[in-house]
Structures are given as C-alpha cells and as structure tokens.
Amino acid sequence: MARFLLRLHDGQKTTPVVEPLDADDAEQAKVLAEIRLLLTNDYTHAHIYEGDRQVAELNRFRQGPNPQG
Structure with a gap:
C-alpha cells in the first residue's frame, strides 16, 4: 500500500x-x-x-474527458 496526500480545495484561495x-x-x-x-x-x-x-486532479464540476479536446 502506498501513502498519498489528498488536498481538498473549497474553490477560494484558502489553504486546502x-x-x-x-x-x-x-x-x-x-x-x-x-x-x-x-x-x-x-x-x-x-x-x-x-x-x-501530483498524480491527479479532480474537479466536482468537470466529469469525463473534455468533448472539445
């Protein structure tokens, strides 16, 4: 098992x-x-x-591949 860090952001420029x-x-x-x-x-x-x-970035409002490329 590997140890990762998850940095959760609230959308503002605050500390995650x-x-x-x-x-x-x-x-x-x-x-x-x-x-x-x-x-x-x-x-x-x-x-x-x-x-x-950084191994990945996730966005609540963006799902799946971008259809516009």
Missing part, C-alpha cells in the same frame, strides 16, 4: 484541507479521492500527491 490517503496505486487513490470529493458540497476540487509529485 490535507488528508492522508492509503491506496494500492495512483488509480485506486483517484477513485477514493473522487468519492471523498463527492461526499460533501464543501469542496470544489482536489489534488492527489504521491510524495512531491
């Missing part, structure tokens, strides 16, 4: 809420982070980090 996230890999961390993001309306987007490297 940082939560530890344990997952088997980056893909599982992304799924778990998406669930966490959607649990409440408190956060607009999230960044997932493994160490110092």
Whole structure:
C-alpha cells in the first residue's frame, strides 16, 4: 500500500484541507479521492500527491474527458 496526500480545495484561495490517503496505486487513490470529493458540497476540487509529485486532479464540476479536446 502506498501513502498519498489528498488536498481538498473549497474553490477560494484558502489553504486546502490535507488528508492522508492509503491506496494500492495512483488509480485506486483517484477513485477514493473522487468519492471523498463527492461526499460533501464543501469542496470544489482536489489534488492527489504521491510524495512531491501530483498524480491527479479532480474537479466536482468537470466529469469525463473534455468533448472539445
């Protein structure tokens, strides 16, 4: 299991809420982070980090690939 950090943002320029996230890999961390993001309306987007490297970014209002490319 790997340790990731989930940084939850409320859409404003405030300090994000940082939560530890344990997952088997980056893909599982992304799924778990998406669930966490959607649990409440408190956060607009999230960044997932493994160490110092950002591995994913999620946005509550943007789902799936951008149809305009």
